[in-house]
Amino acid sequence: MKSITVAAALVACASAASAEGDVAAGEEQFNRQCVACHVVRNDNGEVLAGRTARTGPNLYGIEGRVLGSADGFRYGDAIVDLGATGATWDENTFVAYVQNPTGYLREALDDRRARGKMAYQVRDPQQAADIYAFLATVGAE
Numbered sequence: 001m002k003s004i005t006v007a008a009a010l011v012a013c014a015s016a017a018s019a020e021g022d023v024a025a026g027e028e029q030f031n032r033q034c035v036a037c038h039v040v041r042n043d044n045g046e047v048l049a050g051r052t053a054r055t056g057p058n059l060y061g062i063e064g065r066v067l068g069s070a071d072g073f074r075y076g077d078a079i080v081d082l083g084a085t086g087a088t089w090d091e092n093t094f095v096a097y098v099q100n101p102t103g104y105l106r107e108a109l110d111d112r113r114a115r116g117k118m119a120y121q122v123r124d125p126q127q128a129a130d131i132y133a134f135l136a137t138v139g140a141e
Contacts, residue, residue: 021091021126026134029127034059037120040138048138056118062089063136078105078114091136095128 030038030049037056040049048060057073067083068075082105087093097104101116122128 021129021133026130061139076117094132098122
């Protein structure tokens with residue numbers, strides 16, 4: 001019994017470690033896939049990542065932020081509705097959302113008519129986790 005518990009703990013630790021993203025790889029992926037639409041700009045107006053893109057919301061401080069709530073951005077109804085339920089950005093939410101924004105919103109809201117405004121999709125879940133790790137690090141500065 002004791003060896004089964006230890007083995008289960010090791011598997012759980014390995015799974016948790018593999019779920020975390022790589023910050024350096026995330027920065028590279030952000031610069032390849034996200035800068036055309038997004039910027040990371042702190043409260044002082046300093047651009048920490050990206051350019052001056054305004055197609056998508058500022059991703060500064062995304063970790064723990066309520067979905068659809070970044071100041072100065074006009075979100076679609078579905079993500080605002082989901083945010084109204086108290087949903088916040090964490091790694092799992094971010095990874096699922098960026099892989100299929102409309103599909104994620106439809107499932108989360110149980111509404112087949114829900115639509116996401118983000119057209120681009122990050123197909124690779126590891127790349128999505130890496131981007132989130134980068135954003136969480138940059139947003140913590």
